Amino acid sequence: MRTRMIVAALSALMAFPAVAEEVGPVTGLPLPRYVSMKASEGFARRGPSSTHRIDWVFKHRHMPLRVVDEYGHWRRVQDREGAGGWMHYSLLSGNRTVIVEADALDLHRRPNPDAPIAARLEAGVVAWLGACDRGWCAVEVGDADGWARTEALWGVTPGEVRD
Template sequence: MAQNTLSISTSFAAPDVGQETKLPLPRYVSLKAKKANVRRGPGLTYRIDWVFQRRRMPLQIIAEYGHWRRVIDSDDQGGWVHYVLLSGIRTVIVKKDLLALRTNPSETAYVRAKLEENVIARLHDCQGEWCELTADGYTGWAHKSLLWGVGPKTDRI
């Protein structure tokens, strides 16, 4: 009997939805607060490993426990953050310097603006390999592969 228990406990797969919210995992959110303590575990008694200090920064939720969300940033660094510090407003980080923000989702479309690397932009929509963004008052389209904070599937921006 102990042998069956061992095989069950070591062979479970990560859930596709969060146990608290029933929302898809992993999923992207943004940092609502100007500062957020990132803890080693899901609770106030766990040590603070560092502090996120960039409002609107996109984060990926990879686990849930009570009111806590385990998140990672664009550098694959993370930990546990209280859910009130997170927002469903979607943002992305530009991964390429002088990224062309185009008027339409096409390589031949007019360039409306160029975004510097690490700029945070508001994500509106994705169509195929292109995403519509707003940054510093400019709205346009950028290639999805040059952004962090959006999934590879068009149905899960």
């Protein structure tokens, strides 16, 4: 009887395999993932080498980008509008930033909509990303810092948890 129960339990587990997170073949890091531009200018190329044609030039240091693929020292990136291409990894940083998507984003002193407002950011502002939990992220830009809802930011995954 006990053997049949174990076999039934294992059969049920095999019928619903765990969802495997896709990881990059070079770094082993999750795909997609977010990074920021280390350089003040970066060429996004048609393919993963310096001989490929430049399709796009990013000109904003610290701009968040989404890595969707990797090959050798090259990362295929996209901006919030989907534009991009292959960039050399030396132009990218693991330090996370976000872009404000909302027209006017209130930063709260605590991750609570009833908390006092610490600052207000305009759409398009690039901010440093801190801790995230339960749909809120700590962000900082210049002297302003506070907590914002993740759905008002591009460069962070909904439900992402960061320490």
